[in-house]
Amino acid sequence: MIRISDTIEQFIKEMISDTKKNMVEIQRNELANHFCCAPSQINYVLTTRFTTEKGYYIESKRGGGGCIKIYKVEYVENKPLVDIILDKIGGNITYDGGVKIIDALMEAEIITCRESNILKSVINDRTLASITNNRNKVRAEILKSSFIAIML
CATH class of the missing domain: 1.10.1200 (Non-ribosomal Peptide Synthetase Peptidyl Carrier Protein; Chain A)
Incomplete structure (x- = not known):
């Protein structure tokens, strides 16, 4: 049985792969509504599945629905x-x-x-x-x- 965390992670990864910038901007509340879960569940997925160790960088903005930018890092400042x-x-x-x-x-x-x-x-x-x-x-x-x- 697939857990909601796995489903959310896969959904976000697909969104990132569909972009040419290796970056996606999401609204925490909208994503929570889409998956019928609490916004804290989205936070959990982001903090455990999209870490720097796993090749991701996250920018979070408070207010206005909780805008979050997730970057798939391959190069930073032309650094291999x-x-x-x-x-x-x-x-x-x-x-x-x-x-x-x-x-x-x-x-x-x-x-x-x-x-x-x-x-x-x-x-x-x-x-x-x-x-x-x-x-x-x-x-x-x-x-x-x-x-x-x-x-x-």
Whole structure:
């Protein structure tokens, strides 16, 4: 059974893919009315499904029905995607943070399912079990090196 959150997410993604700008502007209340749900449900979908880790940027304006702009980020200020990803990883990253980035790249068809599975296996806590200090730092370095190799 499909949950309302999944339906709303798919609807917004289809709206974005139908535009040439990789951006869509929505009214929170109108979308809530369309799906017969509370505006807080729309907020939930936006905050959990359209994060920077997943390749989205959201601008929200208060008042006037809650206008929201959702951008599908590929390049920011002529900055290559690989640089954006490396910045997002930073000096250390948790397994969950790494998985979110990996899943977003696979969804955007930047990496394959096979590459996704390999990356997840090399950054999981079982693989890094012998590293007791700075595990998240090592995980970040592994991810950054891997993304550079895949994307360049």
